[in-house]
């Protein structure tokens with residue numbers, strides 16, 4: 376695969392409104408629901424870039440900074456930082472906006488990794504990424520560091536388990 380695409384091409388922005396069914400008894404958006412929406416936005420981003428079915432391989436961390444409440448508008452932005460061979464790292468940010476004040480605040484951000492599959496469900500290569508802006512270039516460099524750390528952590532954990 377020798378295609379090269381800009382991160383802008385697959386950037387995905389998605390909005391939801393927090394309904395009572397999405398919340399706990401205090402009217403606070405459930406964490407699992409937010410992660411589900413973030414996963415959907417990043418799956419759209421990955422599949423748009425890869426032009427293939429993609430699966431979630433990992434999520435780096437999920438930290439809930441501030442609660443969102445019933446009635447808030449949630450906006451999720453998913454943008455590719457870098458693609459490797461079959462895997463792609465996507466930076467996902469979520470904001471909540473109060474209807475009355477129109478104030479928006481960041482409620483979550485995480486890095487998702489997706490892997491592209493071919494028609495036989497084997498991993499397959501994806502187009503490369505060409506970063507354009509300074510931020511995209513910085514994310515592109517740091518994505519390799521995160522991937523290297525993730526591989527190292529997986530090896531360390533596997534060694535700890537087998538000892």
Ligand SMILES: CC(C)(COP(=O)(O)OP(=O)(O)OC[C@H]1O[C@@H](n2cnc3c(N)ncnc32)[C@H](O)[C@@H]1OP(=O)(O)O)[C@@H](O)C(=O)NCCC(=O)NCCS
Pocket residue numbers: 429430431432433458459460461462463488490498525
């Ligand atoms: C993700 C999955 C396809 C990887 O398959 P695999 O046979 O382990 O693949 P490989 O070891 O050959 O690795 C393939 C790529 O995935 C990456 N990868 C594998 N596991 C990973 C993980 N946990 N986190 C991040 N990247 C991972 C590898 O680094 C490699 O990247 P590269 O091709 O860009 O270098 C497989 O583990 C899987 O199907 N997992 C279940 C996915 C799922 O059910 N998701 C939820 C529903 S969508």
